[in-house]
Amino acid sequence: MTEQSTSALLLKRIAAYQWAVLDKPHLTYSDISPLLRELAVRERITLTRIGNSFQGLPIHRLTIGNGPLTFLAWTQMHGDEPTATAAMLDLLAMLSEPACDDIICDNWLSQVTLHIIVMLNPDGASLTRRENAQGIDINRDARALQTPEGRLLDEQVRELRPDIGFNLHDQSRYYAVGSSKKPATLSFLAPPFNAAGDVDGSRLRAKQLIAAMHQAVSNHRPGQFGRYNDAYAHRCFGDTIAGCGVSTILIESGADYHDPNRQSARTLNVVALYTALNASISQRYLQYSLDDYYAIAENQENGLCDVLLKNVTQENETGDRYRCDIAVNETAPGHATVVATGDLTELGGFREIDCDGLTLCNAKGFCAEPGDSVTGTAYLGLLSQGYNHLLCQNSRINIATDLPLLQCLSPLPERTGPLPGTPAFFVFRDDKKPCCALLSTHWLTF
Ligand SMILES: [Zn+2]
Incomplete structure (x- = not known):
């Protein structure tokens, strides 16, 4: 043979x-x-x-x-x-x-x-x-x-x-x-x-x-x-x-x-x-x-990450723009964090997403009221308004979406940015409005 x-x-x-x-x-x-x-x-x-x-x-x-x-x-x-x-x-x-x-x-x-x-x-x-x-x-x-x-x-x-x-x-x-x-x-x-x-x-x-x-x-x-x-x-x-x-x-x-x-x-x-x-x-x-x-x-070692976002545009407080790549790893099921940011051209990703033309929105928390129900449609609505996390201090809310969702007791700093160790929940906008998001390792366009 x-x-x-x-x-x-x-x-x-x-x-x-x-x-x-x-x-x-x-x-x-x-x-x-x-x-x-x-x-x-x-x-x-x-x-x-x-x-x-x-x-x-x-x-x-x-x-x-x-x-x-x-x-x-x-x-x-x-x-x-x-x-x-x-x-x-x-x-x-x-x-x-x-x-x-x-x-x-x-x-x-x-x-x-x-x-x-x-x-x-x-x-x-x-x-x-x-x-x-x-x-x-x-x-x-x-x-x-x-x-x-x-x-x-x-x-x-x-x-x-x-x-x-x-x-x-x-x-x-x-x-x-x-x-x-x-x-x-x-x-x-x-x-x-x-x-x-x-x-x-x-x-x-x-x-x-x-x-x-x-x-x-x-x-x-x-x-x-x-x-x-x-x-x-x-x-x-x-x-x-x-x-x-x-x-x-x-x-x-x-x-x-x-x-x-x-x-x-x-x-x-x-x-x-x-x-x-x-x-x-x-x-x-x-x-x-x-x-x-x-x-x-x-x-x-560490030549790869789970999700690599390339060419993300960010804005600093004075409105100046700069570009960076963001590497994200899943650290527990359904939970991913940023592992590196900057020029990551030497890194590979199991999933790579070119974010050319997309700008990272500032962190924005939605205050949930007790008894609120977050369905898939409601969640999409929040993301499209730029909300990347839910504030649910002392409130019992009903989560009715399969998409990963970040719940926080207090608001994330507006400019948490993609710092290493921060949860990977980001909304991005094109020149008009929020249009896609990274939810843990899940990439969503809407
Ligand atoms: Zn071994």
């Missing part, structure tokens, strides 16, 4: 074996436990309870294959980073079916052993937070080993002695690929094992495998993959495990356009892992060089 037809077949297979119930923004142990039971009865898969979390939730390892080349992957070490958990369960669903051997090779099970620890931090997952139940970041516990979850991972590495390790995380959606203003849907790193950043044989293999994975995923989302820099992190598991002679690969799942549950990254994680398995069996990874690895653009 050509590379293109293999790639198309792989995507078809992945789509067929994805667990629909895992298309969610967050995953906890109760989401995955029925699937673990379902996978455990499949002939090719062995499920092992390797231990418990601090609060006693089970931590499992799934194993497929019995070959000499050993892979160990672990997911959701950070409780609020679930994307790879779904991806690895998809991968196992696919690989456990003999019908899918056509995308690898017939005897692959006798060549590799793949161990996957899914959801290393189920307590953090229950709390939707990064740390475990002790409040400790497990990924800073590789040396101290004061968390049961960290000790379990350490024991697994010592027991299984993997050739290749996959440390699977999620990153902030605002990472961009270099200066491209595109989101890093996946980011890669072959972590260093010392401060000098030396590259020994196992690290070279990690970099070559990343180059192979990068090429495979780039077929699907060109230009949406980044690379972390080589800074050494002494306390982290990736760096520590890399120091044990394991070819260690960090993959961080990130955002894509119109993809709140990171389903693109979920699919691409499977493509990446499949590629690493396949390239290791065939040794095809040897054709890649360090240059191929370093050709992957470096990640840029």
